[in-house]
Amino acid sequence: MDAPFPIASIFASLAVVAGLALLYLRWKERKRHDRLARYGVAGGWGLIAAGIVLWAISGRKDIALSVAVCFVMAAALVFVILHGLRLPAPRRQTRARPDSERDGLDLGAGYWSRFMARLFGSLVVAPLFGAAAGAFSRKLAFGFEADRLMIMAFVMLFATAAALVGQLFAARPWRACAGLAVAAVLLATPVYAPMLWAS
């Protein structure tokens, strides 16, 4: 059975709610130019940070920070929901602004080439780039082997994700593919070249 939360957790929760309330008020009244405008954002985030710190030192070791962040997220979404419920329906239906001409899937010239580039880049090049980046980071990292492997694991994930974003962001996806592939080779060379040389 979990021990009851100590009293610090109650103050932590109150600080978080107060901070979010301040941020909400500042956001709602953003046309004002008074103390709320001047200190609202910093004060709000300061209270939230204080709440998280209070949670973290409430004596529940490494779960306290996780619980604190969960509380902040849940509380913030409550403010969003309450605001949504309070907002009346518009008297006139707002006509949404048309998006820019470049929005949407462009089926113009070169569509299938770009499609293939993005597919190849996402499924092949990005994971290979991630693996190379991870292996390179493991080679550079120092400390316990478990720490080096975890660094490698995190770098693999985030490098793959970043490569995915870059690949899909690029207006010229074949060039992005090529760039990522070259980067992957450069990162992999210091890791695998000695092995290949030795064999």
Added chain:
Amino acid sequence: MSRKSPIWPKVAADFVQKNLNGHKILGLAVAGLLYLICLSGTVTVFYLDMQRWETATAPEAVFTPQGVAKAVEDARRLQPKDATSLSAYLPTPDSRRLLINAGKDHIAYDSAGRRTGKADMPVVEGLSALHYELNLPGVAGVVIVGLGGVAIIALLIGGLLAHPRIFKDAFLWRLRSGARLNRSDLHNRLGVWAAPFHLIIAVTGALIGLSQIIVLVAGLSFYKGDLIAAAAPLYGDMSAKTVAGRMDEAAIVNAFGNLKHAFPDARPNYLILNNLNTDHESLTVWADLPDRLIYAEQFEFDGKGRRVARHHLNDGPVGKQVWSSLYKLHFGSFGGTWVLWVYALLGLGLTAICATGMDIWLLKSAQKGQLHPRLHRLWVGYVWAAPTAMCVAAVTNLTGGGGFAPIFWTALVLLSVAAVGLPNARLVSRLGRWLLAVLLLALVGVHFTTFESASVTGSALWVNLSLLAIGLICTISTLHEPSQKIGLVAPHAGH
């Protein structure tokens, strides 16, 4: 009065547009996959409660070393001839079940170690297998789900970069301003405020799913292909190798006694009896440590119950502790019931992000005259078919028919395709919610018929009430639907 210039630099429209396009391309490509993974993950947050719901007549058990030892001794007789190990889920305050695996079956025991019968859980196991491997054989499913985690990280990065109004719209949710604005605001607010949750879920899920790939890369790159050596720094020492004979009941009791002596706060939750029916049997015990994110510390005992090794998942290198913490962080099983509820609600939020992402693109396209009415009906049908198919599979399995996976996937495909034949997406949505409500009611009814009074006690009662509440919400939502005008609507928009 002078206007202060904003503290945030203006983001170039071109940069935002490119990120938005990239976010959209990736989101559309994986929306269906991520929706299913997130929905099944949300449902299985309450895995232990659902386990008790599905085995409502199995006795509640508390942990006693003597009871566990007696149960293990009894379960030896039930193991397949070629079994090399025996595994048992030990009773904890959350699980309250003593279950021992015998081939593909689970056998339930009471606190005193007396066998009470089979306790199979095809629904719960089917749902969790759906989440972590999409019911696919081998490692393919696990890897695909892990890559889904990587996709969520990429979507999170791209989505935040494509959101220049992140502060201006901080609390905005235009609930009554039309479907497109409603869904866009919901998508963005959930995406921003719950971003830490999404990041943790994606990272931990990807690491769990891709662990074999990571070990493979490490093994090939740095351990000359020795994958066991590559995994050892993260998983710790392997089971005890000492030859001390067959483990009898006294040895198992001795093992738990030694554990209690060394770690009084440890709560054993799982064990494996290794090298079954040999002269070098050994015991591996997983024990939860209070207020720690690690799943469990792992202890090794020889055939006489003497502790011979510990994996140091609790106090080893930081990397090892982080690796051991992935499970609890992913499933929210670290802070009690209210954290589970926050995880479930945030998980539902992530599921909603997946659903609304596709919705937003379809609605925007319709506004620009690029209509995809069949795709829209298919998507809305799929969104409601997924939970409905889960109910169909659950009802069928509770009444003794079929496997979870074939029934779920068949129902999912049939219901989704059937939605295309309906006149518009709004009707698909309403019918989908009604059908889900009816099936939830049927599921509770079947559970009551199967388990009788046990279905209105303990966890089973709460699960059934929750299912009924979800059904009620679905029904009420169709009766009080706000106006869903989307502004400019081209003819044959399919709404």
